[in-house]
Structures are given as structure tokens and as C-alpha cells.
Amino acid sequence: MKENNSYDVVIVGAGPSGSSCAAFLATKGHSVLLLDKAVFPRDKTCGDGISGKSTRILKDLGLSKAVESQPHSIITGVAFSSPDGTMVEIPIPKGPDGKVSYGYCSRREVFDNVVFQNAKAKGAQVIENFTVTDLVMVDGKVTGIKGKTADGTEKTFNAKVVVGADGANSVVATKLGVREVKPEHWCAAIRAYYKNVKDCKQNIELHFVDGLIPGYFWIFPLDNGMANVGAGMVLKDMNSQGVNLKDATMKVITDNPKFKERFAGASLVGQWKGWNLPFGSNKWPVAGDGWILVGDAASLVDPFTGEGIGNALLSGKLAAETISQAIAAKDFSKNFLFAYEKELRKEVDPELKNSFRMQKLGSHKLLLNFFMHKAAKNAEVKEAIADTLLDSNSRKKFLDPLFYVRVLLS
Numbered sequence: 258m259k260e261n262n263s264y265d266v267v268i269v270g271a272g273p274s275g276s277s278c279a280a281f282l283a284t285k286g287h288s289v290l291l292l293d294k295a296v297f298p299r300d301k302t303c304g305d306g307i308s309g310k311s312t313r314i315l316k317d318l319g320l321s322k323a324v325e326s327q328p329h330s331i332i333t334g335v336a337f338s339s340p341d342g343t344m345v346e347i348p349i350p351k352g353p354d355g356k357v358s359y360g361y362c363s364r365r366e367v368f369d370n371v372v373f374q375n376a377k378a379k380g381a382q383v384i385e386n387f388t389v390t391d392l393v394m395v396d397g398k399v400t401g402i403k404g405k406t407a408d409g410t411e412k413t414f415n416a417k418v419v420v421g422a423d424g425a426n427s428v429v430a431t432k433l434g435v436r437e438v439k440p441e442h443w444c445a446a447i448r449a450y451y452k453n454v455k456d457c458k459q460n461i462e463l464h465f466v467d468g469l470i471p472g473y474f475w476i477f478p479l480d481n482g483m484a485n486v487g488a489g490m491v492l493k494d495m496n497s498q499g500v501n502l503k504d505a506t507m508k509v510i511t512d513n514p515k516f517k518e519r520f521a522g523a524s525l526v527g528q529w530k531g532w533n534l535p536f537g538s539n540k541w542p543v544a545g546d547g548w549i550l551v552g553d554a555a556s557l558v559d560p561f562t563g564e565g566i567g568n569a570l571l572s573g574k575l576a577a578e579t580i581s582q583a584i585a586a587k588d589f590s591k592n593f594l595f596a597y598e599k600e601l602r603k604e605v606d607p608e609l610k611n612s613f614r615m616q617k618l619g620s621h622k623l624l625l626n627f628f629m630h631k632a633a634k635n636a637e638v639k640e641a642i643a644d645t646l647l648d649s650n651s652r653k654k655f656l657d658p659l660f661y662v663r664v665l666l667s
């Protein structure tokens with residue numbers, strides 16, 4: 258621990274965004290303090306789906322083998338179903354190198370610990386059981402954080418840059434006054450672990466079912482006969498329809514003809530848990546004088562799939578690059594750190610925009626039925642869906658009117 262409690266960078270939150278940022282910075286030789294209110298390994302309410310974007314950054318972190326050495330399942334395809342029960346199974350397309358692509362399902366208690374331990378191994382100092390409560394500001398610039406250890410001792414740490422990686426309820430983003438909860442851009446989601454759900458393959462399953470539209474019900478197969486089962490809905494729609502997410506999800510499990518058989522011999526392991534997802538369709542500032550936000554604290558979750566781990570890891574990496582340059586230039590001003598915001602927006606905005614439009618299309622029941630019918634028979638529709646799995650920019654295809662004309666005529 259540094260004697261004067263001063264670091265190049267203090268990172269608040271050691272989830273995927275904070276731990277990836279810490280590892281990239283520590284590797285470059287910067288002094289990094291990584292703080293988390295939890296003690297690892299810790300659980301995080303999630304679907305546990307680790308898709309293509311995540312696997313790319315895991316490679317950059319040198320963590321692919323470490324993730325695969327822990328309990329996980331390999332995902333080679335996606336299964337969709339429409340409200341009328343039409344089901345389509347699509348293998349994840351091969352990557353540009355012609356190699357078979359796949360993702361993982363890995364329980365967050367396991368996955369996040371791998372990313373966290375790596376940050377420690379790369380040289381970041383860590384304090385667990387430490388809750389950040391406030392920012393230290395001097396002349397409008399962030400110069401550190403205040404917080405409490407488990408026994409209530411108050412401590413202050415100083416930094417050239419403070420990184421807010423503290424998730425959807427980010428204290429850092431809240432104290433900076435940038436965090437916004439707009440119900441049309443937030444999603445409520447719940448998940449539970451089940452054992453022995455019948456007929457699980459190596460597919461993640463997204464089901465558009467009555468009672469949960471707009472939104473979806475998922476079954477993600479894990480290792481050891483387990484599955485992550487859950488559902489999510491845009492907060493605004495959930496409130497306006499008066500949906501109780503847990504009741505609606507249990508109804509699917511016990512009453513829906515497609516699922517009641519599959520869950521007949523299954524047993525719940527642990528409890529249902531819920532959490533919120535800040536969608537990237539709403540943008541708030543992510544860089545300022547002496548501060549940067551990453552992951553959910555920067556509102557980067559994909560509004561169509563609900564995937565946030567990929568952008569959490571990516572934003573951690575991009576933030577580390579800008580911060581490292583700022584340290585070299587000895588410039589921690591908003592002007593300098595804004596390079597991160599610019600780069601991040603360039604990387605994620607096009608796909609977030611497409612995903613938001615896809616979310617809107619997914620709220621039309623008839624359209625979902627129509628598409629699933631076509632996809633069951635039409636190679637172009639199947640291919641378009643498959644492309645979106647690897648590259649969310651491919652969702653543009655769904656926004657091209659000519660595509661619909663071709664589908665209609667097919």
C-alpha cells in the first residue's frame with residue numbers, strides 16, 4: 258500500500274470493466290488501486306452469457322485459457338422462438354479467419370474472479386470490502402475518493418484519474434451528476450439457476466413469449482447440468498403493463514406448453530435475483546476533469562440483447578489506453594481524457610443505435626411471428642440473424658426496407 262495513499266489511478270469497482278482497466282494499466286507499469294465493496298469471488302446477477310466481443314478482449318488480456326480452465330459451457334449457437342412457438346436454431350457463424358466461433362456461459366462468481374485475480378497478478382493493488390461513498394473534488398476536478406473499510410474506518414485515496422467502474426448504481430456517476438434513470442432506456446431483469454432443464458443443447462435460447470413482450474425469456478446452459486434461466490423487460494413497458502417480472506416468468510415455466518415439459522423435472526437452485534441494466538441507447542458523459550466512467554457506470558448495455566460484459570471489458574481497455582497517454586502527457590483535464598469518450602463512441606455507438614432499433618422491432622408480436630416463420634425457411638433471414646450474433650453492426654440489414662421486400666417476396 259502506498260504510504261501517502263496516492264496512486265496514478267484509483268478504480269472504483271472490480272467487475273469486468275474495472276478489473277480489465279486495472280490489468281491493462283498495471284501492465285503498462287502505472288500504479289493502480291482497485292477497490293470493491295465485495296469480497297471475491299462474489300456473485301453478480303446476470304445471464305452469464307459471454308459472447309464474441311468479450312472473448313476478443315479476453316484474448317487481449319491473455320485470459321482465454323484461464324476462463325476455459327474454470328467451470329463453463331461452450332456455446333455454438335442460438336435458438337430463438339416467436340410468440341406462436343416457431344423455433345429457429347442458428348449456429349454461430351465462422352469468424353473472418355474461417356475458424357468455428359463460439360462463446361461461453363460462465364457463472365459470474367467464477368468468471369469475474371478470473372478477471373479480478375488477473376488484475377491483481379498484473380500488479381494492481383486491491384482492497385476488497387471497501388465501499389466508496391464520495392469523490393474528493395478540488396476546483397471542480399476529481400482528485401480522489403472517500404470510503405469506508407468493513408469496520409467503518411473512513412479512508413481517502415488520491416489519484417490523477419478516478420475510474421468509475423461501479424456498475425448500474427454507480428456512486429461515482431451519481432456524485433458527478435451524470436447518471437440518469439430513464440425508464441425507456443433501462444431494463445429490469447431477473448435470473449435463477451435451475452438443474453436438469455430438459456433438452457438443453459449448446460445454444461443460448463432467447464424466447465419471445467406472451468406475457469414478456471417487449472422483452473424475452475432466456476435459458477442459457479451452464480456446466481454440470483445447470484442452466485441460467487431469466488427474463489428481462491424495458492422498465493417503461495414493464496411499468497405501463499403492470500408486469501410482475503417474477504410472476505410472468507414463473508407462468509412461462511409452469512404454464513407455457515413449450516416449456517412446462519422441459520421444466521417438469523427441473524429444480525431451482527438458490528433464489529431468484531433481480532438487477533437493472535442501463536441501456537446504451539441513453540448516453541451520458543463518460544469523461545471529465547480527473548475522471549472516467551466504464552461499463553455499466555457508463556451506460557453501455559446492448560439494448561437488444563442485454564449484453565454488457567463485452568462493452569464493460571472493451572471500455573476498460575479503451576480507458577486504460579487514454580489514461581496511460583494522459584499520465585505520459587501529465588494532463589488529466591477533460592480535454593485530454595475526452596479522447597476516451599470519442600474512441601468509445603466511435604466503437605460502440607453504431608451498434609448501440611442499431612440494437613435500439615432492433616429492440617423496437619422486437620416489441621411487435623406479429624412481426625416476431627412473421628420473422629421466425631420466414632427464418633425457419635429462408636436462408637437470407639437466418640444468415641442475417643446469425644450475422645448479428647457475431648457483429649451487431651450487421652443489424653443494419655434489419656433496418657434496410659429492401660431487406661423486408663425480399664423477405665416478403667420469399
Ligand SMILES: Cc1cc2nc3c(=O)[nH]c(=O)nc-3n(C[C@H](O)[C@H](O)[C@H](O)COP(=O)(O)OP(=O)(O)OC[C@H]3O[C@@H](n4cnc5c(N)ncnc54)[C@H](O)[C@@H]3O)c2cc1C
Pocket residue numbers: 269270271272273274275292293294295301302303304305306307308387388389390422423424425427428446447448487531532533534551552553554558563564565566567569
Ligand atoms: C439479470 C441480468 C442478466 C444479464 N445477462 C447478461 C449476459 O448474459 N451477458 C452479458 O454480457 N451481460 C449481461 N448482463 C449485463 C452485465 O451483467 C453487466 O453489463 C456487467 O456486469 C457490467 O460490468 P461492470 O464491470 O461495469 O459492472 P459490475 O459487474 O456490476 O461490477 C461493479 C462492481 O462494483 C462494485 N461496487 C459497486 N458500488 C461500489 C462502491 N460504492 N464501492 C466499491 N465497490 C462498488 C460491485 O461490488 C461490483 O463488483 C446482465 C445483467 C442483468 C442484470
